[in-house]
Amino acid sequence: xxxxxxISGKELEMDLTPVRGCRDFTxxxxxxxxxxxxxxxxxxxxxxxxxxxxxxxxNFETLSNKFAGGEEILRETYCLKDQGGRxxxxxxxxxxxxxxxxxxxxxxxxxxxxxxIQPVWRDGPIKTGRYREFTQCDVDVLGVESLKADAEIxxxxxDAFEALELPAKMKVNxxxxxxxxxxxxxxxxxxxxxxxxxxxKLRKIGFDGVLRELxxxxxxxxxxxxxxxxxxxxxxxKNNEEKIALLEKKLGNCEGVKELKELLAFSNSFGVQDFVxxxxxxxxxxxxxxxxxxxxxxxxNEIKSSLAAGxxxxxxxxxxxxxxxxxxxGISFGLDVITAAKDFSVGESVAQCFVVPVKDCFDExxxxxxxxxxxxxxxxxxLLDRGLGKxxxxxxxxxxxxxxxxxxKELKEGKVTLRNLKSGEEKLLEAKDAAKxxxx
Amino acid sequence: xxxxxxISGKELEMDLTPVRGCRDFTxxxxxxxxxxxxxxxxxxxxxxxxxxxxxxxxNFETLSNKFAGGEEILRETYCLKDQGGRxxxxxxxxxxxxxxxxxxxxxxxxxxxxxxIQPVWRDGPIKTGRYREFTQCDVDVLGVESLKADAEIxxxxxDAFEALELPAKMKVNxxxxxxxxxxxxxxxxxxxxxxxxxxxKLRKIGFDGVLRELxxxxxxxxxxxxxxxxxxxxxxxKNNEEKIALLEKKLGNCEGVKELKELLAFSNSFGVQDFVxxxxxxxxxxxxxxxxxxxxxxxxNEIKSSLAAGxxxxxxxxxxxxxxxxxxxGISFGLDVITAAKDFSVGESVAQCFVVPVKDCFDExxxxxxxxxxxxxxxxxxLLDRGLGKxxxxxxxxxxxxxxxxxxKELKEGKVTLRNLKSGEEKLLEAKDAAKxxxx
Numbered sequence: 115x116x117x118x119x120x121i122s123g124k125e126l127e128m129d130l131t132p133v134r135g136c137r138d139f140t141x142x143x144x145x146x147x148x149x150x151x152x153x154x155x156x157x158x159x160x161x162x163x164x165x166x167x168x169x170x171x172x173n174f175e176t177l178s179n180k181f182a183g184g185e186e187i188l189r190e191t192y193c194l195k196d197q198g199g200r201x202x203x204x205x206x207x208x209x210x211x212x213x214x215x216x217x218x219x220x221x222x223x224x225x226x227x228x229x230x231i232q233p234v235w236r237d238g239p240i241k242t243g244r245y246r247e248f249t250q251c252d253v254d255v256l257g258v259e260s261l262k263a264d265a266e267i268x269x270x271x272x273d274a275f276e277a278l279e280l281p282a283k284m285k286v287n288x289x290x291x292x293x294x295x296x297x298x299x300x301x302x303x304x305x306x307x308x309x310x311x312x313x314x315k316l317r318k319i320g321f322d323g324v325l326r327e328l329x330x331x332x333x334x335x336x337x338x339x340x341x342x343x344x345x346x347x348x349x350x351x352k353n354n355e356e357k358i359a360l361l362e363k364k365l366g367n368c369e370g371v372k373e374l375k376e377l378l379a380f381s382n383s384f385g386v387q388d389f390v391x392x393x394x395x396x397x398x399x400x401x402x403x404x405x406x407x408x409x410x411x412x413x414x415n416e417i418k419s420s421l422a423a424g425x426x427x428x429x430x431x432x433x434x435x436x437x438x439x440x441x442x443x444g445i446s447f448g449l450d451v452i453t454a455a456k457d458f459s460v461g462e463s464v465a466q467c468f469v470v471p472v473k474d475c476f477d478e479x480x481x482x483x484x485x486x487x488x489x490x491x492x493x494x495x496x497l498l499d500r501g502l503g504k505x506x507x508x509x510x511x512x513x514x515x516x517x518x519x520x521x522x523k524e525l526k527e528g529k530v531t532l533r534n535l536k537s538g539e540e541k542l543l544e545a546k547d548a549a550k551x552x553x554x
Numbered sequence: 555x556x557x558x559x560x561i562s563g564k565e566l567e568m569d570l571t572p573v574r575g576c577r578d579f580t581x582x583x584x585x586x587x588x589x590x591x592x593x594x595x596x597x598x599x600x601x602x603x604x605x606x607x608x609x610x611x612x613n614f615e616t617l618s619n620k621f622a623g624g625e626e627i628l629r630e631t632y633c634l635k636d637q638g639g640r641x642x643x644x645x646x647x648x649x650x651x652x653x654x655x656x657x658x659x660x661x662x663x664x665x666x667x668x669x670x671i672q673p674v675w676r677d678g679p680i681k682t683g684r685y686r687e688f689t690q691c692d693v694d695v696l697g698v699e700s701l702k703a704d705a706e707i708x709x710x711x712x713d714a715f716e717a718l719e720l721p722a723k724m725k726v727n728x729x730x731x732x733x734x735x736x737x738x739x740x741x742x743x744x745x746x747x748x749x750x751x752x753x754x755k756l757r758k759i760g761f762d763g764v765l766r767e768l769x770x771x772x773x774x775x776x777x778x779x780x781x782x783x784x785x786x787x788x789x790x791x792k793n794n795e796e797k798i799a800l801l802e803k804k805l806g807n808c809e810g811v812k813e814l815k816e817l818l819a820f821s822n823s824f825g826v827q828d829f830v831x832x833x834x835x836x837x838x839x840x841x842x843x844x845x846x847x848x849x850x851x852x853x854x855n856e857i858k859s860s861l862a863a864g865x866x867x868x869x870x871x872x873x874x875x876x877x878x879x880x881x882x883x884g885i886s887f888g889l890d891v892i893t894a895a896k897d898f899s900v901g902e903s904v905a906q907c908f909v910v911p912v913k914d915c916f917d918e919x920x921x922x923x924x925x926x927x928x929x930x931x932x933x934x935x936x937l938l939d940r941g942l943g944k945x946x947x948x949x950x951x952x953x954x955x956x957x958x959x960x961x962x963k964e965l966k967e968g969k970v971t972l973r974n975l976k977s978g979e980e981k982l983l984e985a986k987d988a989a990k991x992x993x994x
Contacts, residue, residue, distance in 0.1 A: 132609050133612060138606075138655050145605060159932050161933070162905030162954075170687060171675070192611075196686075237637050436568075464604045484824070497665060498697075498700065
């Protein structure tokens with residue numbers, strides 16, 4: 115495949131494919147992606163979250179902060195030096211830059227909300243659906259201890275998938291509850307984080323796969339590993355209230371369970387109880403989460419990866435700043451997985467009509483294109499002096515719904531011919547009326 | 555300044571400023587930037603240009619193609635290797651990636667139009683207004699030999715600055731005319747490209763600066779350099795038609811002058827003759843331009859750098875593809891210089907109202923926030939259980955125009971208190987009616 119684009123010309127033989135693991139988005143896909151980010155932006159803003167932008171490059175010192183992504187992610191960081199010899203890296207997520215911004219602007223009013231839609235880079239293995247450049251759409255609120263913030267994020271996520279018309283549900287858990295469950299199963303405190311990294315793969319590699327990993331890679335006793343995994347099985351087939359009751363029975367007066375109950379109550383306030391599914395096995399692969407964790411998955415969909423995920427990370431910002439704790443909770447929507455889970459494409463073209471000047475009528479046609487644009491119609495015009503047939507063919511192939519034909523005949527009557535490129539139907543009318551029909 | 559953010563905490567001493575030459579855009583600035591890109595996108599789409607996205611990373615081989623940016627730009631390219639040892643670089647413009655995409659997709663229908671709004675990186679000297687990461691907003695049309703395409707781009711640019719309400723004009727020239735002028739002044743053919751790089755700085759370093767550079771750095775005879783620069787002076791104070799006439803008189807039947815005349819005629823067709831100013835000294839610093847070159851500058855503004863610039867580059871795409879010529883013309887809008895030339899900011903917040911639950915009314919207030927959002931109001935809600943006064947203060951400081959107060963008193967009547975945070979005026983009314991007032 116890669117060789118296919120190795121073109122040998124007179125002057126050069128060059129590989130014209132994108133960098134390994136990265137992609138070009140030609141118009142059809144780029145239009146679809148813009149539709150998704152426009153919907154997400156508008157939902158984020160509906161909840162009062164403003165945008166933030168940070169540089170692609172970060173000081174390597176920032177990225178390698180021990181409180182941030184951890185060994186596994188740091189291994190996948192693209193590293194480089196600038197001409198001044200500074201050690202830099204491409205950001206691997208949008209959370210670390212957010213923490214840096216907050217830490218370096220101590221006078222920002224709290225709560226601080228922001229969304230951020232930017233690419234991130236990881237020089238890791240390439241599999242189906244895993245790329246080295248991918249776009250994250252993050253929403254976070256900082257400075258709120260109350261689980262109301264977690265519930266607001268859940269509510270926003272529900273709204274976002276509703277607006278995307280992509281049926282989905284959210285699994286919710288609490289790290290403190292998960293830790294308590296593992297402790298009860300006999301997992302030693304010092305192996306908890308490692309165990310959680312394996313349990314996070316339950317949906318991907320199944321019970322037996324995780325069991326093997328817990329024993330072979332994480333060094334748990336088989337009995338302990340089985341006990342830990344079995345304790346999750348007891349929750350299967352229960353509803354949220356029953357799961358909470360069972361957690362309470364198992365763990366008693368555990369803070370994690372109290373938080374889950376409270377979160378469920380706030381979710382009711384926000385009216386999103388049906389979107390939420392308590393999932394005691396849900397772990398999330400990052401070690402900086404401190405409480406709530408969640409993960410959105412698509413209903414009735416081939417895509418099994420999470421469409422969005424996040425949680426509470428109360429210690430990270432403070433660690434960056436070397437100052438007091440800044441409670442924080444956020445969610446990250448994956449633009450690439452969302453566009454893989456549903457086809458958002460609407461064609462190659464953004465033009466709603468294509469103006470075709472019949473010979474010697476370019477001047478007048480340019481004026482009509484201008485008038486159509488003034489009416490709000492996205493309008494393309496023939497720049498090649500092609501014949502009528504060729505032009506109609508080009509426009510139809512681009513998926514442009516209408517052609518506006520401007521010839522001597524039309525001009526004499528002060529009108530244009532509007533042609534519906536799907537039905538072939540034609541009408542002679544004034545440009546203004548054509549605009550109305552095109553805009554629907 | 556940089557030291558100010560070096561925070562020494564218990565755990566770490568870390569530089570929290572952005573990477574040298576790069577910037578964080580906190581909400582106020584990010585909102586302003588999003589406003590500008592939204593306007594640009596909508597104008598680009600009105601002309602039928604769809605989006606394209608390409609990766610930040612390119613193979614170094616692509617970036618260093620001898621037909622592309624040239625030595626000067628390549629020196630400023632951020633280089634890195636991936637874990638597979640491949641030589642990569644961060645893209646330094648959006649033109650080279652476009653050429654690569656076109657060259658690697660030989661079946662794309664022509665004309666091919668696209669816009670592309672993405673950051674680019676150059677590891678060069680930092681001065682006022684020059685950054686190492688900056689965002690370009692490019693619009694190009696490929697496959698059109700006719701100068702109608704150049705005129706369409708001019709028309710689009712005029713529309714864009716009108717939509718941005720940023721008074722501007724465009725200088726237009728033709729490289730073939732410029733070359734002919736230089737030849738006539740006695741500049742040797744082999745020194746033309748070098749001379750053009752200096753002449754491009756006329757506005758920045760003035761007549762004497764360019765003269766010195768032409769002599770000392772580009773190796774021209776003083777007499778030749780003076781003759782070249784003086785030939786531009788004769789055009790001062792003339793209108794477009796007079797300039798064309800003078801060019802014809804000086805250069806006779808020169809192709810560049812013919813093209814300028816034709817472009818001016820098409821600009822009339824598109825109704826943008828008043829936006830265009832023929833500028834025989836305009837060079838543009840890149841050596842891949844082949845015909846039309848243009849540059850937009852702000853009227854009555856402190857910013858002297860061009861707000862947008864571009865031209866025709868008929869040989870570049872074919873050179874990349876190692877195949878037949880693909881005529882091309884495009885323009886690049888500088889997001890950073892545009893936002894420097896005019897203040898597009900509208901505050902720290904995107905929220906149009908802030909819901910304040912008075913004690914024990916959070917549930918009902920959350921429902922009201924939900925209802926306001928359903929009406930299309932961007933709504934934030936207090937998550938901190940702060941008192942009324944603190945909340946109103948926070949909302950006003952964020953620049954949120956309205957507060958919606960929800961207490962027992964309001965709930966009993968099935969209403970809310972709408973408070974205008976500027977005037978202090980309060981009204982008791984139904985949430986729906988509050989939404990109407992907020993939306994204006």
